[in-house]
Amino acid sequence: MKAKYMIVFLVAFFLVTGLTVIWKNFxxxxxxxxxxxxxxxxxxxxxxxxxxxxxxxxxxxxxxxxxxxxxxxxxxxxxxxxxxxxxxxxxxxxxxxxxxxxxxxxxxxxxxxxxxxxxxxxxxxxxxxxxxxxxxxxxxxxxxTNRGQAALLANYATKILDLKVKEAYVVFDEDAYGTTLAEAFTETAKRIRLKVKHQWSFNAKDKASFKNSLSKMIDTLAEKGEYGVLFLATHSTEAVKIVTRLRRLERKVPIMGADALASSNFMRTFKHDYPQEKNYPGYYTDGIYLTSPFIIDxxxxxxxxxxxxxxxxxxxxxxxxxxxxxxxxxxxxxxxxxxxxxxxxxxxxxxxxxxxxxxxxxxxxxxxxxxxxxxxxxxYFDRNGDAIKPIPMGVYKKGKPIVTWIQYQPVTQLSRVDNLLQEILDNKIIQVNERFMRKAQVVYAGLDFNDIRDLDTANATYMAELQKRQSKRRNKGSSVKSVSVSSNHCIPRHGIASQV
Missing domain, CATH: 3.40.50.2300 (Response regulator)
Structure with missing residues (x-):
């Protein structure tokens, strides 16, 4: 009898196991x-x-x-x-x-x-x-790529930023990220006659190396009467430490950085680890220019x-x-x-x-x-498998990167440029490695609510008086008109930037 039950049990066991395996495979x-x-x-x-x-x-x-x-x-x-x-x-x-x-x-x-x-x-x-x-x-x-963003930053420093001293300084990590950024920046700077006066390098894995290079950089910059622009070719962790030390100098050093300065680690480290930045957003970061792969504006x-x-x-x-x-x-x-x-x-x-x-x-x-x-x-990709896309320029304001007034967009059809040489001489077009990019002016446009009335909850409508805003370097109000809009639609109060 026991043998019979054992056989039934084994049959049931193997049946369940088999079905489980079949179901798992399915x-x-x-x-x-x-x-x-x-x-x-x-x-x-x-x-x-x-x-x-x-x-x-x-x-x-x-x-x-x-x-x-x-x-x-x-x-x-x-x-x-x-x-x-x-x-x-x-x-x-x-x-x-x-x-x-x-x-x-x-x-x-x-x-x-x-x-x-x-x-x-x-x-x-x-x-x-x-x-x-x-x-x-x-x-x-x-x-x-690094070659693209570093070349754009060098051009931006020369042609857009109002620098009193036409020189640059570079601090970079000796890894693949930092060295390629530094090489591309200095190579472009030489071509466009932006003098790279000082360079400091470090190995981020060696704390003594980083500390030594940081001290040398601070000592050198502290002796200068006027500053050029400092390019940070570093990862976000080291960039945070460099920025905080630089802000202790008597005068503010103009800073530019690559996409690492747009990372979540860069922003969250300042916000969570530095009370001054948390209580007064932008205390350390305001005025830093950077390339960012994504700017919501x-x-x-x-x-x-x-x-x-x-x-x-x-x-x-x-x-x-x-x-x-x-x-x-x-x-x-x-x-x-x-x-x-x-x-x-x-x-x-x-x-x-x-x-x-x-x-x-x-x-x-x-x-x-x-x-x-x-x-x-x-x-979409080029012959190397790299995305072909613009490189947005941003600047930190109140602790967050926002779009700069001047952007550069890829020129997709050179045949449509009437006089390429003249456009380059007029600083309307720049060459970033093998590609040409055209200067674009950012315009902010948005709607402000002036008044809301005639609220109809049954039909979910109201009458709103809206003011259109459009600005380049400062806000300038334009026409005001009343329109009827549905209350289940949201009109954002912030501006939406477009490029012209």
Missing amino acids: LESETLYLAVAGPMAKRNGDAMVQGVQLYLDKVNRDGGINGKQIKLLQFYDNNQADLAKKRALEIVNSKALAVIGHYTSDASIAAAPIYQKHGVPAITGTATANKLTVDNDWYFRTIF IAGKHAQDFKHEFINEKKYPTESLITAAMYYEAAMVAVRAIKNIAEPGTTTTTVAEKRTQVKKNLWQLRFVDQAVEGVTGAI
Whole structure:
């Protein structure tokens, strides 16, 4: 009798186990995997995951890709090259069809040969060192490069900023990010006759090296009667320390920095660790010029929608908005490439075959008519896999980066420029490496409520008197007129910037 019960039990056990395995395999076959690699335990890593997951949640809510849900696999690299290599091998052996990341240039460059060797497409939203994508057709980036942003900053310092002293100073980290920024800035400065008077370098991994270079820089600048502009080619952590020390000098040093100064870590460190900046926003940061991959003032509808969902609905911190936007876009590009291999009737079966097809689909984004409409605009790639896009200029005001009055936009059709040489001589067009960029004036336009009356709650309407505002360098009110608007529509009180 006991033997009979044992047989029944074993049959039931193996039946349940078998069904469980079958069900698990079915679910896995109905799931698509995407990896993200970065400093997950740090502020910038949080922003990366928030941006990617926000977009994947949206796709999954809408039914996924042909009914298949997308699951995000997270790999922590702490922005360290050795750990990035280890995580890259783990991603190779995972079911991920592509990887989003890594965050820093050093980590990305360390992992890149592994992805190339084993055939894993990678997309970074923040690693800007040029060498990352050179001779590697498996790596793509949705942000501008160091050569591009450093060249623009040098031109901006010379042609736009009203500097009393036409000279510059450079402080840079000796890693891939800092050295490529410093090289591009000094190379451009030499060409446009901006004298780089002093340079200081340090190894961020060596505290003594950083402390020594910082002391030398402060001592040198303290002796000067007038300042040129200081270019920070550093990561956000070191930039915070440099800025706080500089602000203790008797006179304010004009500062410019690359995209690291737009990171969530830069803004949140000041806000949380420095009482002066927290109580008086802009105490340290106001007046710092920077390149930023995302400035909401000149962004379009997609960006406004993203900001609303990220901050108002998800309640994520405002300081994470820029980094999250970059990885929201990277996720958009990855999903576009994956979507094309998940169409019914496709024949790719193995993970390796699917990864190869994802790479091919990414290379289809070579022209603007095939671009992904991202948060910051159209995303498509050049011959290296680098995004072709503008480089927004910002300046810190009250602790936040806002758009500067003068921007530079890529000249897409040189044939339409009547006299290129004259435009260059008039400082209307500048050359940024192999590309030409045209000066654009930012105009702020918005609506202010002067009066609200005739409120009709039954029909959800009211009569509002609105005043149109438009300004370039100072506010100038224009015509005022009354219009009827529905109360369930929101008219923002802040200005919307456009470029003319």
